Amino acid sequence: MTIRLKPVDAVIIGFGWSGALLAEALSGAGLSVLALERGQFRDTAEDFPPSRAPDELRYAVRHDLVVKPAENTITFRNRADQTALPVRAWGSFLPASGAGGGGVHWNGQTWRFRPSDFLLKSTIIERYGKNFLAPDLTIQDWGVTYAELEPYYDRFEYLCGISGKAGNLGGKIQPGGNPFEGARARDYPTPPLTMPYAPTLFAAAARACGYHPFPQPAANLSRAYTNPLGVTLGACSYCGFCERFGCGNYAKASPQTTVMPVLRRRPNFSLRTGCTVLTIAHDGKGGKARGVTYADESGQVFFQPAEIVVLSAYTFENIRLLLLSGIGTPYDPASGKGVVGRNYSYQTTSSVQLGFADTLLNPFIGAGALGMVVDDWNGEHYDHGPLGFIGGAYLAALATNGRPILNHPVPPGTPRWGAAWKRAVAKSYLRTTRLLASGSSLSHRGAYCDLDPGYRDRFGRPLLRLTFDFHPNDLKMSEFVTARLAEIARMMRPDWLVVAKRQAPYSIVPYQSTHNVGGAVIGGDPATSVVNPYLQSWEHDNLFIVGASAFPQNPSYNPTGTVAALALRAAEAITRRYLRAPGPLT
Amino acid sequence: MQTAWWAVVFLLCAALPASAEDRVREGAYLTVLGDCAACHTPPGGAPFSGGRRIPTPFGTVIAPNLTPDRETGLGAWSEDEFARALRFGRRRDGGFLYPAHPYPYFARFTRAEAGAIHAYLATLAPVHQAARGADLSFPFDLRFLLRFWDALYATPAPPLPDPGHDALWNRGAFIVTGPGHCGACHTAKTWLGGDVAARAWQGGVVAGWVAPALDGDPRTGLGAWSAAEIAAFLATGAAHGQLASGPMAEMVTLSGARMTAADREAIARYLKSLPPPPPSPPPPQPPPAVMAAGAGLYRLRCAPCHGRDGEGTPGLFPRLAGSAVVIAARPDTVLRVIRDGARAAATDAAPTGAAMPGFAATLDRAAIAAIATYIRNSWGNAAPAVAASAVTP
Numbered sequence: 001m002t003i004r005l006k007p008v009d010a011v012i013i014g015f016g017w018s019g020a021l022l023a024e025a026l027s028g029a030g031l032s033v034l035a036l037e038r039g040q041f042r043d044t045a046e047d048f049p050p051s052r053a054p055d056e057l058r059y060a061v062r063h064d065l066v067v068k069p070a071e072n073t074i075t076f077r078n079r080a081d082q083t084a085l086p087v088r089a090w091g092s093f094l095p096a097s098g099a100g101g102g103g104v105h106w107n108g109q110t111w112r113f114r115p116s117d118f119l120l121k122s123t124i125i126e127r128y129g130k131n132f133l134a135p136d137l138t139i140q141d142w143g144v145t146y147a148e149l150e151p152y153y154d155r156f157e158y159l160c161g162i163s164g165k166a167g168n169l170g171g172k173i174q175p176g177g178n179p180f181e182g183a184r185a186r187d188y189p190t191p192p193l194t195m196p197y198a199p200t201l202f203a204a205a206a207r208a209c210g211y212h213p214f215p216q217p218a219a220n221l222s223r224a225y226t227n228p229l230g231v232t233l234g235a236c237s238y239c240g241f242c243e244r245f246g247c248g249n250y251a252k253a254s255p256q257t258t259v260m261p262v263l264r265r266r267p268n269f270s271l272r273t274g275c276t277v278l279t280i281a282h283d284g285k286g287g288k289a290r291g292v293t294y295a296d297e298s299g300q301v302f303f304q305p306a307e308i309v310v311l312s313a314y315t316f317e318n319i320r321l322l323l324l325s326g327i328g329t330p331y332d333p334a335s336g337k338g339v340v341g342r343n344y345s346y347q348t349t350s351s352v353q354l355g356f357a358d359t360l361l362n363p364f365i366g367a368g369a370l371g372m373v374v375d376d377w378n379g380e381h382y383d384h385g386p387l388g389f390i391g392g393a394y395l396a397a398l399a400t401n402g403r404p405i406l407n408h409p410v411p412p413g414t415p416r417w418g419a420a421w422k423r424a425v426a427k428s429y430l431r432t433t434r435l436l437a438s439g440s441s442l443s444h445r446g447a448y449c450d451l452d453p454g455y456r457d458r459f460g461r462p463l464l465r466l467t468f469d470f471h472p473n474d475l476k477m478s479e480f481v482t483a484r485l486a487e488i489a490r491m492m493r494p495d496w497l498v499v500a501k502r503q504a505p506y507s508i509v510p511y512q513s514t515h516n517v518g519g520a521v522i523g524g525d526p527a528t529s530v531v532n533p534y535l536q537s538w539e540h541d542n543l544f545i546v547g548a549s550a551f552p553q554n555p556s557y558n559p560t561g562t563v564a565a566l567a568l569r570a571a572e573a574i575t576r577r578y579l580r581a582p583g584p585l586t
Numbered sequence: 587m588q589t590a591w592w593a594v595v596f597l598l599c600a601a602l603p604a605s606a607e608d609r610v611r612e613g614a615y616l617t618v619l620g621d622c623a624a625c626h627t628p629p630g631g632a633p634f635s636g637g638r639r640i641p642t643p644f645g646t647v648i649a650p651n652l653t654p655d656r657e658t659g660l661g662a663w664s665e666d667e668f669a670r671a672l673r674f675g676r677r678r679d680g681g682f683l684y685p686a687h688p689y690p691y692f693a694r695f696t697r698a699e700a701g702a703i704h705a706y707l708a709t710l711a712p713v714h715q716a717a718r719g720a721d722l723s724f725p726f727d728l729r730f731l732l733r734f735w736d737a738l739y740a741t742p743a744p745p746l747p748d749p750g751h752d753a754l755w756n757r758g759a760f761i762v763t764g765p766g767h768c769g770a771c772h773t774a775k776t777w778l779g780g781d782v783a784a785r786a787w788q789g790g791v792v793a794g795w796v797a798p799a800l801d802g803d804p805r806t807g808l809g810a811w812s813a814a815e816i817a818a819f820l821a822t823g824a825a826h827g828q829l830a831s832g833p834m835a836e837m838v839t840l841s842g843a844r845m846t847a848a849d850r851e852a853i854a855r856y857l858k859s860l861p862p863p864p865p866s867p868p869p870p871q872p873p874p875a876v877m878a879a880g881a882g883l884y885r886l887r888c889a890p891c892h893g894r895d896g897e898g899t900p901g902l903f904p905r906l907a908g909s910a911v912v913i914a915a916r917p918d919t920v921l922r923v924i925r926d927g928a929r930a931a932a933t934d935a936a937p938t939g940a941a942m943p944g945f946a947a948t949l950d951r952a953a954i955a956a957i958a959t960y961i962r963n964s965w966g967n968a969a970p971a972v973a974a975s976a977v978t979p
Contacts (some may be wrong), residue, residue, distance in 0.1 A: 045927065045929070045940070046943070048942030049942075052943070230936060231900070232936070232938045237891075250891075250940055261937040262937050264937075
């Protein structure tokens with residue numbers, strides 16, 4: 001029996017960064033807000049004390065902060081002519097679960113996308129002509145510009161206390177920052193982290209190559225900071241346990257360390273954990289969303305009526321809940337029509353590992369977003385004409401993930417086990433580092449999500465099916481940027497070096513990136529998008545779909561900054577405009 | 587916002603003839619100054635409905651129901667009866683209340699103020715909540731003996747205003763020695779639970795928490811604090827590198843943060859006028875082996891938050907260097923916080939409410955004692971070493 005609950009003004013599905021930012025804005029505007037989170041409640045001191053948090057087996061290997069595949073997973077195939085199989089152990093990406101979502105276990109790399117990223121299709125066509133685009137690419141403009149998002153990027157950076165160095169203040173290029181970034185109104189709230197040795201060597205080599213290295217913008221704070229809500233964060237201790245871990249030092253920006261202390265004090269906000277939303281109820285196309293049906297941990301089912309529904313789960317669950325609820329036309333890869341599940345894209349990563357005989361790099365000194373980056377081969381500021389591909393990558397040396405269980409690098413040719421292997425690990429651990437190329441991923445006709453015809457979850461609902469392989473454009477791009485990365489690596493004069501290229505077919509087994517994006521994308525045209533530029537559903541004006549599911553294609557950068565900026569812009573549109581005049585926001 | 591409202595209320599109360607509504611508002615504000623909710627409002631329960639168990643060195647006292655329920659609350663109490671109980675610790679039948687009710691301080695309330703509090707409590711929704719009384723060990727369970735306690739300790743405080751001081755100081759003196767009942771925690775107690783007059787404001791220990799000295803001692807008291815820092819601490823629970831936790835966190839959230847800024851300033855003014863005590867001899871040097879063990883443990887377990895030199899982070903992690911709580915004669919707070927952890931006060935002005943995890947599960951008694959000894963004797967701190975046997979498992 002479904003229990004009908006008292007209506008609330010707004011119900012939020014999923015309490016990660018997006019859900020927390022919407023919760024803060026909507027409850028701050030006086031609405032009664034209920035957030036439903038499928039995972040557990042988590043608090044810094046209780047769940048990530050520094051005496052316990054650096055448990056690599058529990059968090060990095062056994063994925064304690066990640067949704068259990070037995071509770072929810074996806075099925076996967078590379079191409080539509082294959083049969084998809086369920087993921088039973090996460091590999092290529094790690095969808096979070098629990099209060100704070102991925103904002104708890106992220107690395108903290110906090111980027112802004114660049115102005116041309118939001119106008120990708122029109123920029124390419126304008127510069128190289130229509131024929132430059134492969135016919136199966138489905139990239140599109142966002143319907144929102146960098147200039148429109150800038151204030152919200154700024155707000156998020158100041159909410160988190162991001163550590164970094166501006167490269168472009170109001171159009172004026174700043175030495176030491178990223179000269180290719182979009183203009184920002186002001187500098188980062190806290191200065192860059194102190195650079196360890198490997199990124200320092202990388203930066204010197206990159207400079208020698210004629211590039212423009214700058215410190216990675218980081219949500220691992222270089223110094224203590226009190227945000228505009230009055231919440232205080234601490235300074236990073238460079239312990240190196242960021243990605244896949246919660247921070248015990250209050251030093252990594254997360255919903256816990258930035259907005260939850262304020263939400264906790266608001267009587268008109270509540271967070272219910274262990275609650276899995278099953279469907280979104282609605283009046284049919286053009287009508288209103290009416291609320292959500294959810295199950296608690298005992299299996300009891302509730303109906304929660306709400307005036308506003310915010311869908312802010314992970315990308316995959318955003319798409320699946322739309323499909324399960326009959327919202328939006330499902331994408332049909334045969335005809336190319338339909339929108340829900342369309343334009344899935346990922347991240348095209350590659351790396352170079354390099355080791356030294358005598359130089360100590362001390363990789364145990366680390367943080368999530370601690371490193372130096374060059375953006376010279378990223379985006380649209382170099383001529384792609386002769387290269388024959390779209391996109392690019394940022395190239396980085398990050399002092400991260402130097403933990404001992406999963407990281408024991410050895411030079412090529414070392415035996416795989418035994419005394420020689422042990423000797424090599426003991427020598428190489430302190431003398432090895434890895435450079436990264438984080439490359440863009442273009443949406444194409446054959447990359448999409450739909451409901452699996454066979455596999456079902458514990459509630460009997462179809463799993464989401466992912467069909468994805470790297471587009472030839474992205475492989476070509478990766479080949480090019482990886483060669484540039486190797487050039488910088490050689491300039492560092494290592495004693496050995498291994499180039500790890502990205503090759504097709506895409507494998508879902510080795511970890512690459514939890515930047516699964518698209519499937520419910522933003523845009524100005526209902527025929528090619530699920531939400532308008534305010535993340536408002538084209539079908540139900542009181543439904544807002546927030547998260548990286550809105551990205552029409554993935555630029556090279558990590559997505560969180562843009563997810564947050566879009567969320568804050570949507571939140572402001574709701575509180576300033578939608579509440580006054582409910583209806584489509586244009 | 588709240589502070590501004592109270593300020594308006596207070597000014598109105600001071601300026602106007604007391605209409606019934608003004609009296610209720612005055613009474614409500616006086617319950618804030620008296621921090622009455624700390625004992626009489628159960629956590630998460632109806633305001634002033636009582637039933638909360640208050641631990642004392644002599645046993646447990648149950649805070650009674652102050653709502654106007656006729657059977658279990660104050661519904662049947664006359665204003666005079668209430669005023670006598672509030673100010674002089676007498677029950678309706680004339681018997682004695684246990685001095686867990688801080689009536690020796692509340693004697694500062696005028697009869698009119700007591701009436702205002704009674705008028706305010708009468709406006710609350712009546713709650714039927716019968717738990718009251720006490721569970722004390724012999725001979726403290728013999729209420730008639732309180733007659734002698736009264737004679738010993740319920741001594742009349744010096745009259746106010748003191749013409750030798752200005753109005754702000756006098757207001758501070760009224761709050762600190764009256765409704766605020768600061769000495770209930772911050773003055774050492776005799777074995778009978780009375781104030782040790784000679785050691786007034788030199789700090790005490792309450793329910794396993796050190797209440798540091800409020801006198802002018804630059805190390806153990808407020809000598810190094812500015813008046814502005816004291817006022818900020820009362821408002822937010824965070825100032826001078828320190829954070830309120832334990833009973834003081836409750837005092838800040840229920841009372842300090844809800845007072846008028848003027849009253850916090852008055853308290854600070856009065857406290858800053860308290861002289862330092864006579865100097866005491868330095869404690870003996872701690873054993874070097876214990877200090878070395880403590881230094882190693884500290885660097886691994888504590889320094890990531892509290893800093894390599896005990897400097898802390900304002901508003902987030904308390905500063906240990908120069909902390910009065912850390913170097914207090916008794917290490918109770920230091921030991922309990924290392925063992926069980928603690929959560930700082932969260933207020934509208936400083937909502938972080940950061941918490942420290944407990945280490946009882948991962949550190950043995952010797953290790954906890956070594957860390958305590960180390961932080962009590964580093965970065966300029968000096969306090970007696972802590973023996974492993976002093977750590978409660």
